Amino acid sequence: MPDRENVERPHLPNDGDSGEPKPRARASGRLRSPGRRSPVRREPGKPEIITPFSIAEIARGFVFPFFAIEWFLGSKERLSVSVNYRKHLLLLSLLLLLSGLLFALPYGFIGPVGGVKSFWKISTLFTGSLLICFPCFYVFWTYLGFKLNLKQGLTMALIIPCVAGMFTFGFAPIIWFIDFTTCEKSGTPVQISFFFLLVSLTLGIVHMGRCFVWDRKKMSEVTDLFALLWAFWLLLLVFINYRMAKILGLLC
Amino acid sequence: MLAATKLIVVTIICSAVYGFAVGSVHSNLYAVRNLIKFPMLIFITCGICSICYYVFSKFITWKLSFVDVQFLALKTFRDISLLLSSLAPACFFLALTTVKPTDGAHMGGYPLFLGMNVAFIAVCGSVTLVYRTLALIKGHGVSVRKGIAVILAWLLISLFAGGQCAWYLRPFYGVAFLKGIPFAMGKQPHVTGATNFYEGVWHIISPPGKNGAEEDTTHR
Known part of the structure; x- marks a missing residue:
């Protein structure tokens, strides 16, 4: 692992994954899907390079949303680099927004609250709450001297509903099964659904944090006051989500 | 494949x-x-x-x-x-x-x-x-x-x-000695009154009280 200071940016920190990709896949010469490509580009004798998402990749994400899971969950480094280098941010944020809305639909559709008619509620819950809290997020960051423009801020913030939506996509079959196999009178599926939504939101926040923490230069700007306000903003976001869930009838 | x-x-x-x-x-x-x-x-x-x-x-x-x-x-x-x-x-x-x-x-x-x-x-x-x-x-x-x-x-x-x-x-x-049990019990409540796995686990951690048990028996 090269020394961080001597590496030309963007570069990859040690994310704990050591070892080469599977030799079997390499030996067979099989064409890898874009999602399986390592976020790290290794060239002999040169530092590891992380490339931002290309416009073709983002466009492919619009056509095949499943790739969005591979890219946004599996390549936090590239996401972070794309935000730092302001590469295709408008398209990227649009893809994040659409992915967040789309992946949350199945959970709303088959979830235990409201039935089929409530298919839009989970998408609204995560994305709506985030958009309500976004002005506060952006103003705080700018006020505290973070060099982040509106598009960068929006892209970073949209990671939360997008990742949360992806997790609800994973939980959707499970909650459907629990709802299907439980007595109608029981309130357990709704409680479990609430738990799943909470886990999804938490992991969305964690993922956004991981994208943020990845860039040490940005981390060096973090002060105690910023950390405090960041915690406040997260609390606000969680509370707004809770209130939104109540309004949408997801907790009853 | x-x-x-x-x-x-x-x-x-x-x-x-x-x-x-x-x-x-x-x-x-x-x-x-x-x-x-x-x-x-x-x-x-x-x-x-x-x-x-x-x-x-x-x-x-x-x-x-x-x-x-x-x-x-x-x-x-x-x-x-x-x-x-x-x-x-x-x-x-x-x-x-x-x-x-x-x-x-x-x-x-x-x-x-x-x-x-x-x-x-x-x-x-x-x-x-x-x-x-x-x-x-x-x-x-x-x-x-x-x-x-x-x-x-x-x-x-x-x-x-x-x-x-x-x-x-x-x-x-x-x-x-239990006879006449169906292929799958499905949504039928358990002896403790639990209607699903999670309630079943909860009842192991916190057994239902006498009142609860009576209610469950009535419910069954």
């Missing part, structure tokens, strides 16, 4: 064999039912958790594709079925030689049989998890920390969904 078919076939056979051995503690009817119910339990759990396995593995490491994840999950279930099926002769022998319970007060050798099966499943599950974690680390170049995290996440998801699946398909074995 062939590898996947082989995995599925081996899992079905092995889980059915173990299910048969376990069910024979009650009756031949239970044993035969378990030939279907055990593979059903495994494949329903695997099916409903498949996307969740993938999303969590992507969250932890980028190195596993969707196909990798499904294969690894299937292999984990195959391994545990295989290990359990190797214990099936012993289990079958125990089932045949266990002193049958006559009523609720005289349980005979049934608690021992139950305890031994819990131990069998715990041992086989632990061995599989360790082995699969090592395979994940070596075969896919995932770090130790992330390999453990992926396997633990899958374990938790499987327990969460598989528990409810097992609840719905219950009983897999039981005391022989």
Whole structure:
């Protein structure tokens, strides 16, 4: 692992994954899907390079949303680099927004609250709450001297509903099964659904944090006051989500 | 494709064999039912958790594709079925030689049989998890920390969904004096009043009070 200071940016920190990709896949010469490509580009004798998402990749994400899971969950480094280098941010944020809305639909559709008619509620819950809290997020960051423009801020913030939506996509079959196999009178599926939504939101926040923490230069700007306000903003976001869930009838 | 078919076939056979051995503690009817119910339990759990396995593995490491994840999950279930099926002769022998319970007060050798099966499943599950974690680390170049995290996440998801699946398909074995039990109890409430796996676990942690029990009895 090269020394961080001597590496030309963007570069990859040690994310704990050591070892080469599977030799079997390499030996067979099989064409890898874009999602399986390592976020790290290794060239002999040169530092590891992380490339931002290309416009073709983002466009492919619009056509095949499943790739969005591979890219946004599996390549936090590239996401972070794309935000730092302001590469295709408008398209990227649009893809994040659409992915967040789309992946949350199945959970709303088959979830235990409201039935089929409530298919839009989970998408609204995560994305709506985030958009309500976004002005506060952006103003705080700018006020505290973070060099982040509106598009960068929006892209970073949209990671939360997008990742949360992806997790609800994973939980959707499970909650459907629990709802299907439980007595109608029981309130357990709704409680479990609430738990799943909470886990999804938490992991969305964690993922956004991981994208943020990845860039040490940005981390060096973090002060105690910023950390405090960041915690406040997260609390606000969680509370707004809770209130939104109540309004949408997801907790009853 | 062939590898996947082989995995599925081996899992079905092995889980059915173990299910048969376990069910024979009650009756031949239970044993035969378990030939279907055990593979059903495994494949329903695997099916409903498949996307969740993938999303969590992507969250932890980028190195596993969707196909990798499904294969690894299937292999984990195959391994545990295989290990359990190797214990099936012993289990079958125990089932045949266990002193049958006559009523609720005289349980005979049934608690021992139950305890031994819990131990069998715990041992086989632990061995599989360790082995699969090592395979994940070596075969896919995932770090130790992330390999453990992926396997633990899958374990938790499987327990969460598989528990409810097992609840719905219950009983897999039981005391022989209970007659007229359907193929699957489904949504029917348990003796404690629990209507699903999670309530069942909660009732073990915090047993329902006298009033609650009375209400449940009335409800049933």
